[in-house]
Amino acid sequence: MTHLFSKEERLKKLCAQLKVCTQCGLHNSRINAICGEGNVHARFFFIAQAPGETEDVAGSMFLGPTGKVLDELMAEIDLERSSVYMTNLIKCRLPKNRKPKTEEKNSCGKYLLREIEIVKPEFLIPLGYHATKFILTRYCRENILSSDFVGKLIYCSTQKIYPLRHPSAALYNPLIKQAMSLDFRKISVFRKPCKWYPTCPMKKYFEKGWLDKKWVELYCKGDWASCKRYQLEENGQYHPDRMLPDGSLLNGLK
């Protein structure tokens, strides 16, 4: 559907509503409600939990020590803030950085879902427990949250989701930074499709309607570095045409 208004205009309107929002009690203690920032045409859409004190005062996203960790992680893969979209699940500061309440997530989450609808990113990247739980519950329609999802690409309701730890975790536990960095680097893989896709049997099977789209989205246009076919191809090892990206065999083919 073509909209009369551009993405920029629609987000600006949403931001104006957000700035004066009084739907939950957090408006009483905030200085600024923080709108999403970045590239409105981005493929990567980061979702943090909520603004901290520095962000609340300055009226902008990811400043202070947490912003520094995020900038370091992004610099490792040459990813610039201007090429991604960033927003929060909760748009106003949580007093004493307490956990968000269910009613706050429900009322504020509506703004987040509108932003996703407008930006239409290819990858949603929720950061930390609350943003991940909200997104998985919304898109996967079941409570499937576990730490196993961190750093793993998921495909639910035609949306690719890549949950990561929140950058603030590195401030509390510096040992975790290395694992965060490894998970973050996977975003580099997502930047381009698998080099074997044009000649891969999976492309042919998908185009003939024999293969579920999830395989193409999760591997060929997602995490191709984890594809068993890709790994065997790179090592020059035999693999049957009907081998799926996870190493299992596609049934029903002659």
Ligand code: SF4
């Ligand atoms: S199935 Fe694997 S090797 Fe083939 S295009 Fe997809 S990611 Fe690449």
